[in-house]
Amino acid sequence: MSDAPPDTHFDLIVIGGGPAGYAAALYGSAAGLNIAVVEMDKVGGTCLHRGCIPAKELLETAHVFRTVGHASQFGVESSAPTLDFTTTMARKQQVVDTLFNGLSGLLKNRKVTVFNGTGTLQADRSVLVSTPEGESTTVTGDSVILAAGSVPRTIPGFDVDGRVVLTSDEVFELDALPRKVAVIGxxxxxxxxASMLSDLGSEVTILEALPQILPGVDKDVVNVVRRSFKGRGIDVRTGTKVLGQTPGSTGTTIELEGQDPLNVDAVIVSIGRRPLSDSLGLLGTGVVVDQRGFVEVDELCRTAVDGVWAVGDLIATPGLAHVGYAEAILVIKQLLGEEAIPVDYGRVAWCIYCQPEVAFAGLSEQAAIDAGYEVKTTKHRWGGNSRALIIGDTEGVVKIIAEKRPDGTAGQLLGVHMAGPWVTEQLGQAYLAVNWEATIDEIAPFIQPHPSLSESFGEAVLSLTGRSLNS
Structure with a gap:
């Protein structure tokens, strides 16, 4: 047990120290609440230690490697880059450790009490904290937030060994880059x-059971990614059923329905994540868990038990760290008696950090049509963007979906879907416009700096007024 005071009663107990959990602790403590966090591993959760942060750090390594490899196009002559994977992984860990230490210090400065152990909810709304050493203590709180997070889903017949069969947890512990890799999902x-490993030199095959990769993403954006992957030698197989594997002396052979077996050195199982609700001991507490393991909540993240909330990957909402942040704030506002507005999950920001990057907010074209809208769309390519030409990255598209008015003009902005250079950093203005339900006429006059990548969004909006500059 760490940092545990003699007093074991708190205004709020948070079970889980990942993004949703620590966000609740930080936001609530800033408002003066006395808060305890129960974490079985390290604060920061999957996102910091085995997810968002290490993944993006390795993707940045891939970006640097790719940039150096094309340096001669800028007149910068250098030998072909080589990868020191040991240094790569050491830098990844340094970034993670820096953020972990910062978060730990911030929680301490906010006087948040952190219990190291597994927290289980009791029928009287108290929380039993059990340590790996077999010690236990009971803490009580006026309110409880369940934020236990999630773990990778696995496939029968693909036993994770950390060497040949990996999930996202084990990828970040590799000590060498595999030569041939299959990514299932x-x-x-x-x-x-797939993008990161390919850029660093692995031969990569994606095996996806559905008809397209990146399900839920607008088809025009998906087509950009797929063309890029094909051009870089990534073998994308959609509509592919994986039957099993036959391990060999160094790798494994994957059996596929209707296709030749695939020999690889490593398999990354990436078929999503499942909520870690079974760690919370919820049976008999009154908290309802559905058949998939998600804790059932209402639009304010309230469970069936008064005073108990659930947030983050534990509930059936988009599994995004920033969604967990928003849910945490939503709950704390309720505890403080402030106005709490439910999260609009249909308009959250989505960012995918492959090459080319993908970012979107709001409805795709097909989703808008399925929702009953008549739509007007526009697509703006990066080839005419001066900043994109300057940095040597013109692959991708900016697509805008707007509601079609009775007079045929473009009205409310319904969705913005982008693929291309640094679109994850450009999504902000599109996200605000979609969530403010702005119309094309309202945002078309906004001036974009020149030269900038954001001009492509401005040009695309302007074109929906019926007039444009460069498109």
Whole structure:
């Protein structure tokens, strides 16, 4: 047990120290609440230690490697880059450790009490904290937030060994780059891994059961990513059913329905994550868990038990760290008696950090049509963007979906979907416009700096007024 005071009653107990959990602790403590966090591993959770942060750090390594490899195009002559994977992984860990130490210090400065152990909810709304050493203590609180997070889903017949069969947890512990890799699952995480490994020199095959990679992403953006992957030698196989594997002396052979077996050195299972609700001991507490393991909540993240909330990957909302932040703030506002507005999950920001990057907010074209809208769309390529030409990255598209008014003009902005250079850093203005339900006429007059990548968004908006400059 660490930092535990003699007093074991708190205004709020948070079970889980990942993004949703620590956000609740930091936001609530800033408002003067006395808060305890129960964490079985390290504060920061999957996102910091085995997810968002290490993944993006390795993707940045891939970006640097790719940039150096094309330096001669800028007149910068250098030998072909080589990768010191030991240094790569050491830098990854340094970034993680720096953020972990910063977060730990921030929690301490906010006087948040951190209990190291597994927290289980009791029927009387108290929390039993059990340490790996077999010690236990009971803490009580006026309110409890369940934020236990999630773990990678696995596939029968693919026993994770950390050497040949990996999940996202084990990828970040590799000591060498595998030569041939199969990524099972073509969602956001799978495409990030595939892009990173390919750029660093691995031969990569994506095996996706659905008809397209990046399900839920606008088809025009998906097509950009798929063309890029194909051009870089990534073998993308959609509609592919994985039957099993036959381990060999150094790698494994993956059996596929209707296709030749695939020999690889490593397999990354990237088929999503499951909520870690089974760690919370919820049976008999009154908290309802659905068949998939998600804790059931209402639009304010309230469980069936008064005074108990659930947030983050534990509930069936988008599994994004920033969504966990928003849910945490939503709950704390309720505890403080302030106005609490439910999260609009249909308009959250999505960012995928593969090459090319993907970012979007709001409805895709097909989703808008399915929702009953008549739409007007525009697509703006990066080839005419001066900043994109300057940095040598013109691959991608900015696509805008707007509601079509009865007179045929473009009205409310419904969605913005982008693929291309640094679009994850450009999404802000599009996210605000979508969430403020702005119309095309309202945002078209906004001036974009020149030269800048953001001009492509401005040009695309302007073109929906019926007039444009460069498109």
């Amino acid at each position: 073509g969602g956001a995480i799978g495409c990030e891994f």
